[in-house]
Amino acid sequence: MGDVRRRAAKTPGAADKPTRTAILNAAEAIMREEGYAAVSSRRIAATAGLKSQLVHYYFKTMDELFGALLARVEEQYFGRLAAAAAASAPLHAVWAMLIDENGPRLTKEFIAMVTHRPVLRREIAGSAERTRSLITALIARALNEHAPDHSPPASVLAVMMESIGRLIVSDAGLGVSATHDETIAFVESQLARIEPVASKTPGRRAAGAKPS
Amino acid sequence: MGDVRRRAAKTPGAADKPTRTAILNAAEAIMREEGYAAVSSRRIAATAGLKSQLVHYYFKTMDELFGALLARVEEQYFGRLAAAAAASAPLHAVWAMLIDENGPRLTKEFIAMVTHRPVLRREIAGSAERTRSLITALIARALNEHAPDHSPPASVLAVMMESIGRLIVSDAGLGVSATHDETIAFVESQLARIEPVASKTPGRRAAGAKPS
DNA sequence: GTCTATAGGCCGATAGAC
DNA sequence: GTCTATCGGCCTATAGAC
Incomplete structure (x- = not known):
């Protein structure tokens, strides 16, 4: 059996x-x-x-191979994305994924490949839309709980989050990283406003104040 | 002679x-x-x-050809960028360049090519840095004249501007454009705050209020 | 399922005539 | 400067033995 x-x-x-x-x-x-x-x-x-x-x-055919590879990569990617979304601080977790080199590297490669191998365009576009709306939903939920004074719509914030992440990864691939630290710091400060991080690991006192 | x-x-x-x-x-x-x-x-x-x-x-060699093409493309690009920087509303002009499909299309292709043809990496990285610092300088100048309440540093705003532009162009190449309108509207509303547009073309009264 | 053999095509690059 | 001719290499893909 x-x-x-x-x-x-x-x-x-x-x-x-x-x-x-x-x-x-x-x-x-x-x-x-x-x-x-x-x-x-x-x-x-x-x-x-x-x-x-x-x-x-x-x-x-090679098109079929690339299609299968794309499917596999997408499956892993959305699995990780779902796990991040279910974490205690989903936006922070997703953000960590976005600026991790390994994830977007292949995504970028597939997007570039579309120009040369148009067969996969719809699939890749669908994947991009799926990611976008997932992140948008996460942001909308966070905004609903901790609405700052005047915030851009969730969809715009999602675009910003994703695009900044991609540029950082792209720059890193080129060896450019001059302003990344302050960019990341800024994004994370904004994230902290709509998704407060309750210092998870016990033992140390509340994060934020560095002993210097 | x-x-x-x-x-x-x-x-x-x-x-x-x-x-x-x-x-x-x-x-x-x-x-x-x-x-x-x-x-x-x-x-x-x-x-x-x-x-x-x-x-x-x-x-x-083909490397030499791609190098020459890159040099030519860069020359044109920075020429246009300099013209935009010298315009009456530089940030708006640069932003228009960034979300114009034709400019970044080749840039994206060259960046993707680096993975496959590493010879050009330094040159492309230098070009990226040059663009970045030019935009940063423009933003810094605008911020100096019209400082909003609490603004991110110019370098971060430059990253945001460039990255959002690139994502919009990349999405457009995939056929995705769901949230572009509101994203563009948001960016332009922010730009208008640090670089007020004095309604250039005469005849109509001050822009901003739509008759609806 | 994995192998050998092979067809047929595009590639980068060079040599040499004009 | 532009041409003809050509080498050697890597490519996708198929046919058929085992």
């Missing part, structure tokens, strides 16, 4: 076949380190220690 | 040779429409109506 011969529609081994996973892992690694343009069936095979034809066995 | 046989160091015909220009034009067009990965000597030649070997005559 357990494996009742289930049928996968699209590709051999719907998801968790180890070789398939190895292929996607290799593709993701190459994409992250050298950009989407460096991802080829041969490079993938070399990285994963396979023959390049196996790549074509699991994914008929 | 006039052409005293001047020597160009790097490539045949330092700058304004028509074929060279045609090559760069073609490269730029392809890059803009299909992404950096679609730019090849053969595609360039086909677009410009040349033989691909001519591309290699003017640019020994």
Whole structure:
């Protein structure tokens, strides 16, 4: 029992076949380190220690491979996003995700790839919209509880949060980081106003005052 | 007189040779429409109506070609930026540039290309820093004249302005534009506070009150 | 499922005629 | 400066043996 011969529609081994996973892992690694343009069936095979034809066995075309990789990356990403949203300080958690290099690196790569490989445009656009509305909802909820004097609408704040995060990550990729510290400090000071952080870890007294 | 046989160091015909220009034009067009990965000597030649070997005559390597294109794009970009900075409402003019699709499209492509072609990283980083400090200076000047109650530092505002602009352009490329109108409206309302727009075109009374 | 073999194409780059 | 000719390489993808 357990494996009742289930049928996968699209590709051999719907998801968790180890070789398939190895292929996607290799593709993701190459994409992250050298950009989407460096991802080829041969490079993938070399990285994963396979023959390049196996790549074509699991994914008929490269478009299909990139689609599968995108799906996997999205799934992980929204999983992490959901976890952040469920944390005690959701906005702070989401913000931490946004300025973490590793997350947006692939996102950026996929967005850039759309110009060259238009097939994935709708999927990527949908993903972007989904992220946007999730963050907007989180901000709206926080605003509802701690409304500051006159605040921009939640949707605008969501755009600001996301865009600043992306620029910081993009700059970091270029080796530019001059004004990041004060930008991050500013964003976090604003976040603290609509989502007060109750010093979670016990033992130390309330955060905020540095002993200097 | 006039052409005293001047020597160009790097490539045949330092700058304004028509074929060279045609090559760069073609490269730029392809890059803009299909992404950096679609730019090849053969595609360039086909677009410009040349033989691909001519591309290699003017640019020994593709890296050199992309470097030359970057230099040209930067020159145009900073020219426009300087003009905007000299306008009567510099921040508004710069903002208009930032959310104009055509400018940042190539910038984004070059930034994405860095992952794949690291040679240009320093140059692109320098360009980014130059833009950043120029915008920061404009904002600082405006803040100095019309200081609002409590404003973030100019450098942070510069990051915000640039990042929001980039996200809007990026979204537009994906076909996402749900919250752009209100975002743009918000940014412009903030800009108007630190850089009042004296209704330039005469005939109508002061802007701001809509007859509805 | 993994292999060998191979077709057919675009790529960067060079050599040499004119 | 522009052309023809060409090398060697990497690419996607398919056919077929095991």
